[in-house]
Amino acid sequence: AQSVAQPEDQVNVAEGNPLTVKCTYSVSGNPYLFWYVQYPNRGLQFLLKYITGDNLVKGSYGFEAEFNKSQTSFHLKKPSALVSDSALYFCAVRASPLSGSARQLTFGSGTQLTVLP
Amino acid sequence: DTEVTQTPKHLVMGMTNKKSLKCEQHMGHRAMYWYKQKAKKPPELMFVYSYEKLSINESVPSRFSPECPNSSLLNLHLHALQPEDSALYLCASSQGRGLAGARETQYFGPGTRLLVL
Numbered sequence: 001a002q003s004v005a006q007p008e009d010q011v012n013v014a015e016g017n018p019l020t021v022k023c024t025y026s027v028s029g030n031p032y033l034f035w036y037v038q039y040p041n042r043g044l045q046f047l048l049k050y051i052t053g054d055n056l057v058k059g060s061y062g063f064e065a066e067f068n069k070s071q072t073s074f075h076l077k078k079p080s081a082l083v084s085d086s087a088l089y090f091c092a093v094r095a096s097p098l099s100g101s102a103r104q105l106t107f108g109s110g111t112q113l114t115v116l117p
Numbered sequence: 118d119t120e121v122t123q124t125p126k127h128l129v130m131g132m133t134n135k136k137s138l139k140c141e142q143h144m145g146h147r148a149m150y151w152y153k154q155k156a157k158k159p160p161e162l163m164f165v166y167s168y169e170k171l172s173i174n175e176s177v178p179s180r181f182s183p184e185c186p187n188s189s190l191l192n193l194h195l196h197a198l199q200p201e202d203s204a205l206y207l208c209a210s211s212q213g214r215g216l217a218g219a220r221e222t223q224y225f226g227p228g229t230r231l232l233v234l
Contacts, residue, residue: 032219043121043207043225044160051220090159094219104173105223107159 002027002095006108013081014116021076021111023091033074034092034105035065044090050074061085081115088112120144121226123208129232132198138229140191140208148213149191150223151183154205166191167213198233205230 003026013019025031032051036044048059055067065076074091091108121142130136140149147168152160165173166185174183180202182194191208205228211221 034222036225041205041228041230043123043227044209046222046224049220049222088157104162104165110157110159112157 002031002093002106004091004093004106004108006089006091006111008111009109010112010114012114012116015083016080019078019081019085019113019115021089021091021113023074023076023108024072025074025091025093026072027093027095029095031072031074032094033065033067034094035059035063035074035076036090036092038088038090038110040087047076083115083117086113086115121208121210121224123206123226123229125229126227127230127232129234130195130198131234132200134198135194135196137195138193138206138208138231140193140226141189142210142224142226143189144210144224145188146210146212146224147188148211148221149185150209150211151181151191151193152207152209152225153202154207154228156205160207164193195231198231200233203231203233 005024007022034049035047037047038044047063048057050057050067058064063078065074067074089111092105124139149166151163153163154160162175163177164183169185180197184192207228208226209223211223
């Protein structure tokens with residue numbers, strides 16, 4: 001079985017400050033990790049993913065995430081937050097090798113990020 | 118181009134109505150998905166189509182009936198829905214490369230906001 005935990009329902013940060021949205025995972029096998037963002041009344045937008053290789057992954061809109069195998073974490077980060085970054089963020093995982101549920105993404109519960117002006 | 122389109126954007130229906138949701142992608146993806154999302158919650162997988170064949174049905178009630186007429190289109194037929202079915206319905210697609218599929222990014226459409234009265 002695979003699972004994802006986003007321990008914070010809400011994260012508040014001041015504009016211009018660095019932001020971190022936390023994600024930890026549990027899988028059997030190698031994890032493939034994804035971050036999505038959802039703005040109000042919109043679908044999910046892909047931000048970045050970790051498949052293999054460099055533990056620091058850079059994605060869209062200045063976001064990056066660091067894969068830490070020993071801590072089973074994949075925290076999302078941005079050096080300087082913008083008010084427009086305010087949205088709902090989802091971490092997701094799939095594991096390899098694949099089984100019958102190969103294409104199922106397991107999502108975390110989501111973290112609402114609010115960037116205060 | 119990573120666009121998935123969905124129509125309609127909003128839908129209000131009575132419990133005796135029959136309606137359909139439509140999803141389209143032109144990225145050459147061979148895996149397509151329907152998700153249901155309640156407010157502030159992660160998406161819940163409903164159905165997965167792989168090469169136009171239904172590969173996963175997550176024990177969804179029969180009042181939801183998916184259809185994949187061709188590799189670019191995905192429909193969700195709705196009949197005799199209940200008020201608790203009110204939600205955002207998201208379509209997604211990915212390349213669908215068999216066992217390599219765990220690495221694939223799913224691209225989501227903007228969703229259809231459904232209200233059942």
